[in-house]
Amino acid sequence: MERFDAYMERCLYGADGFYRTAGTAGRRRGDFITSPEVGPLFGAVLASALDAWWDDAGQPDDWAVYDVGCGPNALLKAIRRARPMEERPWRLVGIDRVHGGADGSTPPSPDRGIERAVELPDDLSNAVVVANELLDNMPFRIIEHSASGEWFEIHVDNGVERRCGTEARLDIPAGTRAPRLEQADRWCHSVIERQPARLLVFDYGATTTARLARRGGWLRTYQSHRRGTDPLYEPGRWDITTDIAVDQLPAPHRVMDQRRFLIEAGIEGLVDEGREHWKAHAHRPDITAMMMRSRVSEADALLDPDGLGSWLVLEWGTSLATTRP
Ligand SMILES: C[S@@+](CC[C@H](N)C(=O)[O-])C[C@H]1O[C@@H](n2cnc3c(N)ncnc32)[C@H](O)[C@@H]1O
Structure with missing residues (x-):
């Protein structure tokens, strides 16, 4: 029997996991479309924002942009297209746990002007860290607050769900379940501790765990543009993902939806x-x-209030003022 997060770790990142087997070049077989995969516009907008942040920082010589969970580099290629190497005084660096080569996985073919790293450096003071649809793919636990007020944690036992009593608690109403985003929280903390000029997270989700729990539908599976129904079905063949809950992460300096971010x-x-x-x-x-x-x-796709436009954009950085979502 394994806890749901261990099961998810195996399904996505194990030897036969979804992200290890999804195509030879590290491409998922079009299972879903992320903002940089819509086309080059998302990267072009981000390039403008990166120019502005580099200016604000006093145009340092050793400025770098890290894309963590970069997959096959769609975002970094779009930024490179918008700001070719000769015009851009900053480095572009991609990091991905599956396509990095560090764990024996095939490193991606080199992309001119785009570096690869295995992990972030300790000092990020002259760096912007971007993570597009990374946190939703980090293994999470599932906690249930039953209708009768008991607390359970979801485990998986040979393809069957088991509810085990737990001391873990979430701020959710009785009769609901929600994800517990420990790994995503740890990752955000580990980046923020290195004091990046900015950490920018794009992902789907809600501001509170209670809201996610009440709304339901936060746990989803995808394969070839199809939405699945059950994360225990065909382990490793489906992507498993959750809406994120902002209140389980370090408090961001700014939260807004993608539509507003891109317009700004x-x-x-x-x-x-x-x-x-x-x-x-x-x-x-x-x-x-x-x-x-x-x-x-x-x-139209990136700003769609019922689609990518509703994704959350979370920002951390010392120079940012706090705004309400
Ligand atoms: C949904 S894909 C997003 C890819 C890309 N950012 C995009 O928007 O098209 C999530 C990616 O995050 C990577 N990933 C998951 N956990 C990671 C971690 N801890 N560090 C680096 N990459 C990770 C996966 O291997 C996968 O390529």
Whole structure:
């Protein structure tokens, strides 16, 4: 019998786990689309924000951007496209526990201008750390507050769920369950302790665990664009993921939805630029013109209030003022 987080660890990152077997180049077989996978616009917006933060920090020579849980580098490639090496005074570094090569996994083929590291350095004072859809994929425990007021923790025993009595508690109503995000919390703490100029987390979730528990549906599985029903079905063949609860993480300096973040970071200007470029080149379109035109539909997806636009953006950093979500 194993606790749910140990089961999830095995299903996603074990020798036959979902992330180890999902395609030769480390690509998941289109199981779901993340913001950088929508197209290059997300990275272009982030590149503008990175420029501004580098300026705010006094333009240090040794500035670096780390993408943790970078997968096959979709975000870093988009940033590189928006800010080619010659124009960009900062390093781009990808870290991924599966595609890093440190544990015997196949390292990704080198991408010009994008470094790979196994872990973050101890001093992050001249660095921005980005994690897009990382925390939801970190193994979590599941705690149940039963209708009769007892507390249980979910275990898995040969493909069957077992509820075991527990001392663990979450702030959730009776008759509900919720994830306990210990690993995600530890990871955030370990980054914040190294005092990054900024830690930027994009993920789906809610501000409180109670809200997640009441709403339900926070535990999901995916395979080839299909939503599964049961995380115990076909272990290792499905991605397992949870909505995150902000109140289980170190208190962020700023919380907002992705829509607002991207608008503040200038997405609308980039879309207008794309429209104008397309108008000027539509009679003889090349790749750049096509990319510029696609900004319009990419923005629709990234800002969708019922989709990616509702993802949470959490920010930590010494220079940030606290705002309410
Ligand atoms: C849902 S994918 C997101 C990929 C990419 N960030 C994107 O937005 O397309 C989550 C990635 O996080 C990686 N991952 C999970 N736990 C990790 C950890 N502790 N450190 C680094 N990478 C991790 C997985 O291997 C996987 O590639």
